[in-house]
Amino acid sequence: MQKILSVIAVLLVVSLYAEGQSFYAARRERSLIVEGGVGTSSYLGDLKNDKDYIDAKPTVNIGLQYYLSNRISVRAEGTWFQLKGDDSKAPLESGRQTRNLSFESNNFEFNATGHISLLPMGKRFYQRPPVNLYAFAGLGGLYFNPTTVYNGQKYALQPLQTELVKYSRFTLVIPMGLGVKFKVGPLFNVSLEGGYRKTFTDYIDDVSTTHKGPAAFTNPVAAALSDRRPELGLSPAEPGAIRGDPSNKDAYFLLTVKVEYYLPVQIGGGPNNQRKLYKSRRKYGRPGGGTRRR
Numbered sequence: 252m253q254k255i256l257s258v259i260a261v262l263l264v265v266s267l268y269a270e271g272q273s274f275y276a277a278r279r280e281r282s283l284i285v286e287g288g289v290g291t292s293s294y295l296g297d298l299k300n301d302k303d304y305i306d307a308k309p310t311v312n313i314g315l316q317y318y319l320s321n322r323i324s325v326r327a328e329g330t331w332f333q334l335k336g337d338d339s340k341a342p343l344e345s346g347r348q349t350r351n352l353s354f355e356s357n358n359f360e361f362n363a364t365g366h367i368s369l370l371p372m373g374k375r376f377y378q379r380p381p382v383n384l385y386a387f388a389g390l391g392g393l394y395f396n397p398t399t400v401y402n403g404q405k406y407a408l409q410p411l412q413t414e415l416v417k418y419s420r421f422t423l424v425i426p427m428g429l430g431v432k433f434k435v436g437p438l439f440n441v442s443l444e445g446g447y448r449k450t451f452t453d454y455i456d457d458v459s460t461t462h463k464g465p466a467a468f469t470n471p472v473a474a475a476l477s478d479r480r481p482e483l484g485l486s487p488a489e490p491g492a493i494r495g496d497p498s499n500k501d502a503y504f505l506l507t508v509k510v511e512y513y514l515p516v517q518i519g520g521g522p523n524n525q526r527k528l529y530k531s532r533r534k535y536g537r538p539g540g541g542t543r544r545r
Contacts, residue, residue, distance in 0.1 A: 281376045281438075281513040281514060281515060281516065282317060282318045282376070282516075283315065283316070283317050283318075283513070283514045283516050284315070284317070284318075284440075284511045284512065284513055284514065285314075285315055285316075285511070285512050285514055286313065286314050286315075286316060286328075286442075286509050286510065286511040286512070287311075287312065287313045287509065287510060288310075288311070288313075288442075288444075288508055288509030288510065289309070289310060289311055289312075289507065290310040290505060290506045290507030290508055291305060291306060291307055291308055291309070291310055291505075291506050291507075292306065292308045292309070292310045292332035292333060292334060292358075292503055292504070292505050292506075293305050293306040293308070293503060293504040293505075293506070294306060294308075294334040294335060294336055294455070294456070294503050295501065295502040295504065296336060296453075296455060296456045296458070296501040296502070297453075297456055297458040297459070297495040297496055297501075298336025298337065298338060298347075298352060298354060298456050298458060299336055300340065300341055300342065300345075301345075302342075305504075305506065306334075306335070308332065308333040308334060308335060309332065309333055310330060310331070310333075310505055310506075311330070311331050311332070312328055312329060312330035312331070312507060312509075313328070314326055314329065315327050315328075316366070316511070318372070318376075321368075321371040321372040321373075322367055322368045322370075322371050322372070323365070323366070323367055323368075324365075324366045324368075325363065325364070325365055325366070326364050326366060326387070326389075327361075327362075327363050328361070328362055328363075329359070329360070329361050330359070330361075330362075330505065331358070331359055331360075332358050332360070332503075332505065333355065333357055333358070334354075334355070334356045334358060334395075334455065334456075334503060335353075335354065335355045335356070336353065336354055336456050337353040337354075338350045338351050338352050338353060339351065339353065349480060349483065349485060350480065350494070351479040351480055351482060351483055352399075352457075352458055352479055352494075353399050353400075354397040354398065354399050354408065354456045354457055354458075355397070355398055355399070356395050356396055356397045356398065356455065356456075358393060358394065358395045358396075358455075359393070359394045360391055360392070360393045360394075360426075360448070361391055362389055362390065362391025362392070362424065362426045363389050363390060363391065364387045364388060364389030364426055365387065365388065365389055366385050366386070366387045367385060367386055367387075368383050368384070368385045368432075369384040369385065370383045370384075376513055377437040377438075379434055380434070381433065381434045382431065382432070382433055382434070383431070383432045384430070384431050384432075385429070385430050385431075385432060386427075386428070386429050386430075387426070387427065387428055387429075387430070388425070388426065388427040388428075389425070389426055390423065390424075390426075391423070391424045391426055391448075392421060392422070392423060392424065393421065393422050393423075393424045393448070393450060394420060394421050395420055395421075395422070395452075395455050396409065397409065397454070397455065397456055399457075399476060401472065401475060401476055408457040408476065409454070409457065411470065411472060411473040411476060411477075412473065413457055413473055413476050413477040414457075414458075414460050414463065414477065414494065415463050415467060415468075416454070418452065418454040419452070422450050422451050422452040422455075423450070423451050424448045424449065424450050424451075425449040426446050426447070426448050427446065427447055427449070428444060428445050428446030428447055428505075429444070429445060430442050430443060430444035430445070431443050431444075432511075437513075438512055438513045439510065439511065439512055439513075440510070440511040441508065441509070441511070442508070442511060443506075443507075443508055443509075444505075444506070444507050444509060445504065445505070446504065446505045446507075447502065447503075447504050448502055448503050448505070449500070449502055450500055450501050450502055450503075451500060452500060452501060453495070453497055453499070453500050454501070455501040455503070456501060458495035459494070459495040459496075459497045460494060460495055460497050461490075461491050461492060461493060461494050461495075462477065462478055462487075462488040462489065462490060462491065462492045462493075462494050463477060463490055464478075464487065464488075464489065464490035465477075465478065465487055466490075
């Protein structure tokens with residue numbers, strides 16, 4: 252009996268492998284896509300230079316996308332990325348160099364978005380257009396942690412309350428953007444996507460309102476990082492002097508290149524739909540006119 256079971260198991264594995272290698276396996280309907288990508292992230296806030304539209308900060312993401320119809324899909328995605336801003340690299344005419352603030356942050360975002368494609372998909376996933384445009388929007392959450400270097404040591408800025416504000420390192424975000432998708436085979440796409448993120452915080456960079464003056468702090472490190480003008484030999488800013496602009500919330504932009512793979516599963520079809528799918532036949536033309544079924 253054990254030998255018979257072994258033979259059956261070997262035959263089953265061989266048959267499954269042969270099916271997986273056949274083109275017929277690629278013809279099955281697939282509505283779930285796994286994707287991964289890399290790219291750049293651009294910070295938009297009080298420490299941003301006006302003419303620096305795209306930064307070269309790393310971005311990595313992974314997600315799952317599910318097609319509800321030929322043009323509508325939903326996606327859940329997680330992203331790690333960096334943001335950075337530095338007054339010392341600002342143009343002289345901006346006057347920001349004397350403020351002398353800087354930050355760097357490692358960030359984690361999770362979002363859920365809805366997508367609409369310009370062109371409809373074919374009757375089967377492998378019959379999709381070779382090039383397609385899409386737009387997306389949704390809702391997400393962002394964890395950020397601004398840090399800076401002082402006297403050779405890195406400090407997390409949020410616990411120091413450099414503006415005497417106890418803000419959260421978590422905020423909601425609204426992702427929105429556009430993308431273009433290229434078919435590179437029956438099972439793969441490559442896409443280029445640009446996405447703007449509206450946030451509900453002005454403290455991604457730890458800069459928002461006014462200087463409080465060194466006398467307002469009991470922690471000498473907090474006082475030093477609240478106003479870094481003295482490091483340049485300048486007098487401390489007066490309490491109430493402008494440190495940031497609270498009228499505009501911080502934002503960021505992600506530009507990513509992604510690879511998408513159609514998983515060998517169908518969600519929501521049910522066994523009857525699967526049987527219908529495998530037995531379905533479609534007409535196609537043949538040289539000399541006429542049609543035939545297969």
